[in-house]
Amino acid sequence: MGPCASLFEQGGVGGIHAGLRLPSREVACLIAFTGPIYALIGPDAAVHIPEEVPDASRIVPLAMVSTLVINGVTGLAMAITYAYCLGPLDAATEPETISNVATASRQMFAFARDRGIPFARFxxxxxxxxxxxLNAILISALFTALLSLINLGSTVAFKAILAIGVVALLKSYITSIGYILLKRIRGEELLPRRWSLGVPLGWFCNIVGWAYVIVAFIFAFFPISNHPSAVSMNWASAVYGGVAIVATAYYFLYARRLYIPPLSRLA
Incomplete structure (x- = not known):
């Protein structure tokens, strides 16, 4: 609501401060679209640790669904509370902190196990x-602490690094849901699973979910205010593009000769 109200007050995307054009409330709200996503990204946490969970094919889906229900209900209550107790917008849009150590460490471990990153054995x-x-957890915690220290020297640099969080997360959702949809369209059999919504409801959830994250992904690159400064600019496009270029180059120049896809391990 903060970014939406801020952008609307400043004339919206495409709006002119002189008042020659009306502000775009619709675009402003779409840019603020990514805010509520934080109340719904909890379910993916269980996906990163199935190898550490007994009876994972049953427990992980149960944890994901129950977390989604709890987060959705409590997130709605929090949103309503914040709407009435928001206070000054400047104070409400202070830089956030990093809290993704568990997810990052398990992703690092998974890619290392498949030889997709340097120092895979470690x-x-x-x-x-x-x-x-343990090694992946400690390194993730160390880098989280070091990244937090950047905020002491440069708020702009710190925000630029944080900007990649949402777009990278949404891109992973787009990729995974997109591949499932592609297999459904081709009529290919999905991987064996113990918990399924069935064909009609599965199709519906995949299509709606994919459309939702694509819209959120696009507007996650927009700044939260019109005519942004270096501090208020959303640097997600620059950071995301830079990481994507480096990762792609690393894969084609080196990692593709070592990387073992997860499905190959099951064969």
């Missing part, structure tokens, strides 16, 4: 007794 090591990827 990051894929499972600590005996603890049965967790």
């Amino acid at each position: 990051f894929s090591h499972i600590c005996p007794g603890l049965d967790v990827p």
